[in-house]
Each structure stands twice: as structure tokens, then as C-alpha cells.
Amino acid sequence: MKGDGMESIKSGKKIENVPEDFNPRRIKPVKREALLRIEKYAGEGACIAYENEKVIFVRYVIPGEEVRVNIYKETKDYAIGEPLEILKPSPERINPVCPYFGLCGGCDYQMLSYEKQIEVKKQLVLEAFRRIGQISLENITGIIKSPEVFNYRNTETFKVNSLKKLIGFFRKDTKFIVDISECALAMHGINKALKSVRKQSIFPPHNFKVRTTGDGDTVVNWILTEEYQDREVYETIRAAGKNIRFKISKDSFFQVNNSVIPLWLEKIISFLDPDGHERIFDLYSGIGLITLFVSYFARETIGVEIAQSAVTDAIENKISNAVQSNVNFICAPVEMKLQELGYADVIIIDPPRRGMDKETLQVLRTLRSKKIIYSSCRPPTMARDIKELSD
Template sequence: MDIENIEKRKIKSVQREIICKIENWGAEGVTIAHDNENKAILIRYAIPGELCRINIYKEAKDYALGEPVEILEKSEFRITPQCEYFSMCGGCDLQMINYKKQIDVKMNVIKESFRRIGGIDFEFTGLITSPNESYYRNTVTFKVNPKKNLIGFFRKDTKSIIDISECKIASGEINTALNKIRNSNISLPHNFKVRSTADGDTVVNMVKTDLYEDREVYETINACGRSLKFKISKDSFFQINNSVIPLWIEKIVSFLDDTKSERIFDLYCGIGLITLFVSFFAKETIGVEIAKSSVNDGNHNIKVNNITTNIKIIQSAVEDTIDELGYADVMIVDPPRKGLDEITRGVLLKMKPKKIIYSSCKASTMARDIKELSSLYSIQELIPVDMFPQTHHMEMLSLLVLK
């Protein structure tokens, strides 16, 4: 079951308790158990094998949502979460197990998703873990309740705000900024974003204050023997784990041929992070991105890095442009969670690039798309990339080769 979708169905609030054995992991970080009537209970923060007293708080005809109120028999993998707000804000939903076990859990869930949705039974060809298991996020959006002077995150499944003093997955610079802002008594909007860089630069967007400027930041990424500088405006997307980004880029570049490809297209390219690094391996590189701020940043980044190869980033929805760009030897796609749309999948099958490099943060839509492409493409590489320690999220990287 997809917890993101089922929670939108018709479901009533209830309050009842049961004692049950946790059976296995499901998608989206939930575990699965059954009550005496064999109804599926979806439970966060529990571990398979545990005997738990569960509070059922929402219920539908064929399933219910619950949370553990007492662990009667603990799993050997359970540890004490490092965050005092664990299970309240809902951000770090795997923090009750150690990092090695987190990776095992996420990999097994992805395998099951690929098998069930895509009919794909393929062993992973590698694994990229995060050098930093905590304090890794370079961007965090904080919620504010000005009347109650609360700064933090929404309590899970509600709009009430948990007041926090530290986020264990946000960078040290972001936590420092949070507490400087908290102690400043300045007037705040209902939310604000804080970005930090590996160089220690910190920017607070949407906050007009002498403490921090509201501006873009520059991030330097060292990968593939090169050091490239990237402008990131406040409305532009950038991957959130600086310690993983170079490893991810180097793996993508390793999928390219040793000799220069004629043309490489980078779809959903953002500010050109992948586009710029792969441009050194092509005679022509084209990035496609719908967000204007990201396109502006991307073309600025081409100039600031003095890249003189034939490269450009254009503003468009991918599905509106892909059929007009002509043939590409290599197609790189990094779509949003919804995956590739039907038009884009169709054009890829018609165009038949030699390679498709697919990066995704949602295994279910990636599995669906690869299944659609499997009539012409075979999987050569399938690699989990852990951009998001302590959470159920996992990036996936795949190399598809024309049969």
C-alpha cells in the first residue's frame, strides 16, 4: 500500500488499542500488522518482529492506521533515537534503527516495489551511502506560529507546530541560524527557508533582517576531478545532501562512454548540476527545466564556470520540448516524484537513445517507467543512493541500455 495515497481516502478518526506482532515493512516507512479480524494495520515507528501495544487512530473498511504506545517485545535492531522530537514531527521516521539496518530496510522495500509494480527482479549493482548520517541537510523550511512564538515543524498529520531548538539532520549552520533568529525577537513570516553551503555560508530566505541576507548562495561541488561553482537562487531546487552529491555525480559520469557522445540531454535539469559535469563528455549538451529561476541559475553557472563547450539550458516543460530537440545519444532524466509522463516515455521509445540514465527519489514511479521502457531497454545498472539518512526516502540511479 502507498501510505501517501491511502491517507487521502475516506477514513474516520477512532481511538482503540490492540496488541499485535509487527510482521514486515511496507512502503513509505510504515510497518504492517493485522488485528484479530485480519484487517491490515499500518504503523510507523515500529520494527518487524516486535510485539506492540498499538493505538488505532484512523480506520477505514479494509485497513487502519496506528502508532505504538508501548513496545512489549523489542527488536534487536531498535536503538534510542538521537532526536528528542522523534515521532512527533515525522521527519526522521527510521531513526529508531541503526544506519546499516536503515539501508537494508530501504533496499528491500525498493526491491519489492520494483518486483510488484515493474515486474523487475534485478539485483542491485552497487550502493552509495551517505558519509554523513546526521546534520547533512543543506536546506530546511521552518514553520512559524507568531502568536505563540513557535518555530519548528508541523506535528505529523496536523497543522500544529512543534517548537524545536535543534534538527538532527539539518546542518550545523542551519541550527545556528535557527537559534539566532529565535533569540532576535524579529518579526517572522509563517515560514522561512534556510540554506547553508559546504563553505559555511548561510542564507535565510524571506526574512528581512540584519542577521542574515535574503539572497542566492553559491555552492562549490568537487567531483570527477573538477571543481564547479553553482549559483542557487531562493526558488531554485538543489539536492539536499552535500556529502552524497559528488558520489552521485561521479557514478552518473561513469555511465557515459569513454569517448565523447555526440549529444547528451539532461531533462528536469534544475540549475544544471548534472548538465555541467556531463558537458565535458559530449559535443553538445542540452538541459531542459521548467522553473525560470533554475534556468536562469543554470545558464549563469555555465558562464561563471567558463564552460566553452556547446551547452545550453532551456526553459520548458519536458513533455512540450523533448520531441523537438532531435536525437540524443544519451538521455539523463531526473524527474519529480510523479516520474515520467506518458508523452516523454513515448518519445524516448521513438527516439531510441543509446543510453537512458534515470535518477529518481520515488521507486514506485521509477519501476513503472522502466517497465514501460523495457520493450526496448535493458537494465545494466541499478544503484540505491542514500541522500536521506534517518528517513524512509532513497534516491535510485539506473542505467538503461538500448537492446
């Protein structure tokens, strides 16, 4: 171990996790170094260390490691640092696949094997439910692993600085663009398009999105390019014995991991009664991905979505796939429409990262549906919402 100060570092007052209002961009910048021993994972891609009584959040490190850290943001309660040198690496540390890992803000755990990443995320989910949801879960079973660990993302939005000729992603906690030549998580069609955009005679004037499909159809949205069109794409999803072709307009949201989508849909369908008698609401339904699949296993299905472009896609997807089941889409805020819809046997929820608003939670409690199937990309808000529904 380099340095001679590690033995004097004290573990101060414990803190459970990152604060709910954690927003590093709003915190006063500082610059100082510290020698720290990393103690535990804390969510949001960070770990916790202690400097006397103060909590230090550090990314790209592993519990048990001893590190030299640059502390660049600080409040009276906590500080945020980045590793300058791993003085004592964990035996779990591996070399990341991506050369930009630790610079680009896109990934948090590439210093761990995929199996270890799953274990870490499982523990963070359990901790979120215990701490925020006040729900004690002994374990999480039935974890769905991604068939593809790299080159799985079907969509990337690239940040652009036209003056400095930068194309890439923001560094963590900043607006600084890390210039990249390819993304290890993106499907090959996206990386091919990125190279094409970089080579063309006119540098992109602003941010752009690249979307590709399992069949290799790739588009570049929001800018004009010499090789690619700025248009919608069509993606066929095969799950639960059904094939559905989805139109995805350039401003519509779609799940980013094609290899997981069928497994996720089949898990949702497995919670439905096999006799198909249930009335189902799909809240935050987007282009109808869940809605159309579960409609084959229900008496009636209603999708509610606020984005008009997504609802337009959903209706077109229903018609183009000749879906004969009783399925309808409503363009409205969930919190404004849910009360009018009456009772549902099953409510499927896949909200944005912020989770559900209080009005929606209040209505859900009055409906007293038999089943609520909740998908989330952010466990803390999921735990918070489930606590509200359970009280």
C-alpha cells in the first residue's frame, strides 16, 4: 500500500445511502485529496467511505479497497470524490472492457464481473426496500440475466459540442463531453453510424440519437446525415408465442435491451390468470409494448400514456398487427384518467425514473385491484411507491 495515512482513517457516523436530493451539479466545487478505505455500496453507482465524521461518496471503487481520491464536491454533511489511484485493489476488480470507463458517465460497474454486478444490484434492491419501503425481503428470486452483456443497447443519444468537435457522453456530475469513437454497450449498427457521422463533411450541430433494430435497420434522428435517414424504425418482438411488429417513432420511448424484452414480457404474462378473464390497465404504456402482448391473455386491456407520439404509434401497432382482442389506448396523464376507468383486476405499472405521483398512488389504493405488477428502472422510487400502496 502506498502512503502512510490509511491506518489513521476513522470510520465515522454511518449513513445508509445517497441522499434523496443527491444532485452533484448543484454542490459547491472543491479540490482536495484524501486517502480512504471504501466500506459499502450506496446506490446510484457510488460507494461510501468515511473521513472522520464525514461521508464521502466515491464511484468506480469496490468495498475493501484503499484509494487515493480527489474530492471535488462538498457539503457540510457529505462530499463526492473520484479515484485517482487504487492503492489496495479488491480481488473482485477486473479490467473494464470499455477504454472510456471511469471517464464517460454511462457505466458504473464495469470493474466487476457481470455475475458480481448482479449480486451488487440485488443487495441494493433489498437495501432500498428495507430502508425506503420499510419492507424486509429475505431474498430476490427469479433474476432475469441479460443474454447479452455488451453490444445490447438499441438506442443511444450522443451529446455534441460543435465548437470543440466532440461527440460522446457526459462525464459523471458534469456537462463535459467525453469524446468517444464507439460504445461497448451499443449494438454494432449504432457504432457504425457513429463512425459515419464523424467522417461526414458537416459536423453535427447538436445532439443526435441513433436507433437500430435486431434486423440491422439503423437511423440517425434529429440531424441530417449523408448515409442515414431521420425516420421511425420497426422492431419485431417475439414472446409468449406471439410475434408483434412495433413502429417506434423517433421521439417515442422503447426498451433499450432487445435481448431482455421477451424474457421480461413473459415474466409479466406469467402473473396473469390463464383463463384470460381479467381486465387490465397498463399505465405509462408508451407505444403499447406490454399492452399488446398482455391483451392476448386478457378480457380487456387499456393502455394510458401521456405522450401523443407514443399513443399514435400504439394505435398504429394495434391496427398493423391486426390485434383482435379488446384493447384500447388513451392519451392522458395517468393521474387524471385512472379514476375514470373504474376497476381493473390487474394493473401493470412501468413508470419513468421518478416513479408515480401522489395522486396516482391515492387512486390505486382505492381501486383495490387483485394484482399490481410493477416494473421499475430505479429501485428507490419503486420501494417508495410500494410502501405508499401498502400502508
